[in-house]
Amino acid sequence: MIPLVVRTVNALKMAVTSWRQENLTVALIPTMGALHEGHIALVKEGTRCANRVIVSIFVNPVQFESRDDLLRYPRQESEDIIKLVNIGTHLIFVPTEQVMYPTDFSTRVTVSGVADYLCGVCRPGHFSGVATIVTKLLLQSLPDVAIFGEKDYQQLQIIKRLITDLDIPVRVISVPTVRAEDGLALSSRNSYLSTDERRRAPALYQAICKMAAKIAAGTDFNAATAIARQQILDAGFNTIDYLVVCDSTTMSPLIEPCSKSLRVLVAAWLGQTRLIDNTPVSWFSSEEKE
Numbered sequence: 001m002i003p004l005v006v007r008t009v010n011a012l013k014m015a016v017t018s019w020r021q022e023n024l025t026v027a028l029i030p031t032m033g034a035l036h037e038g039h040i041a042l043v044k045e046g047t048r049c050a051n052r053v054i055v056s057i058f059v060n061p062v063q064f065e066s067r068d069d070l071l072r073y074p075r076q077e078s079e080d081i082i083k084l085v086n087i088g089t090h091l092i093f094v095p096t097e098q099v100m101y102p103t104d105f106s107t108r109v110t111v112s113g114v115a116d117y118l119c120g121v122c123r124p125g126h127f128s129g130v131a132t133i134v135t136k137l138l139l140q141s142l143p144d145v146a147i148f149g150e151k152d153y154q155q156l157q158i159i160k161r162l163i164t165d166l167d168i169p170v171r172v173i174s175v176p177t178v179r180a181e182d183g184l185a186l187s188s189r190n191s192y193l194s195t196d197e198r199r200r201a202p203a204l205y206q207a208i209c210k211m212a213a214k215i216a217a218g219t220d221f222n223a224a225t226a227i228a229r230q231q232i233l234d235a236g237f238n239t240i241d242y243l244v245v246c247d248s249t250t251m252s253p254l255i256e257p258c259s260k261s262l263r264v265l266v267a268a269w270l271g272q273t274r275l276i277d278n279t280p281v282s283w284f285s286s287e288e289k290e
């Protein structure tokens, strides 16, 4: 199936309206392009839970704190479109910046609480940019389901919060992180890594898995965090923005096990590249692996 490529909100709405007239259900998958197998997993999930699948591709300028980071972000629209052929995508929405943010655009969606920790501290304005674009995309397409990856775990919790708070009639479905064979979470930003950095990068996931296993086995949070921190630095990461155990819904960092559902989240720099990852604390597989 060759997807329809549309660039205006009107064309998007016309397609959705015609599907609605046929009683077809719709899934939306927001992306910033430079598509990889992680994105493709979201599309496949979309085909399982709706009759029609929309993938949006838009590098959202308002979620970047620095212009350099925005300009450096990979853009490969033609390759992305080819990747979406024959995998169940019906429509690709590729708006321009002017379509999404006309000159007189003046609104920001800001989520507090869940957005106040972790990346909310390290990247001021980032989550408000994400919340704004996701709200726009949801209202433009009014899908039955919207699909997001656990790779951006805090973002996922923020989106769930805003959908509940603003009574947006959409069901959120999350998809587990797709990883390379060596455990590195797939990310469009992995293309920034040098060969040497790419070889070192899987240490991030290894360290948080061991940390989660230690916590499940009863190790003190501080002790488990200190060990993981050292493992990450020993692997060659230069700075750790955060490495924390959080309540998996509120995202508030914890220093002791006062919540049943815990998640370890990390953001760290390998050279000029900031990598994020996360993993659940699974109480039922608490065997500590070294």
Ligand code: AMP
Pocket (backbone or CB within 6 Å): 030, 031, 032, 033, 037, 038, 039, 041, 042, 147, 148, 149, 150, 151, 152, 175, 176, 177, 178, 179, 185, 186, 187, 188
């Ligand atoms: P992005 O293009 O990076 O903004 O990501 C678009 C969507 O794909 C978000 O919901 C991400 O969480 C999701 N995503 C990115 N990388 C992965 C991955 N490795 N596995 C699963 N989902 C992912």
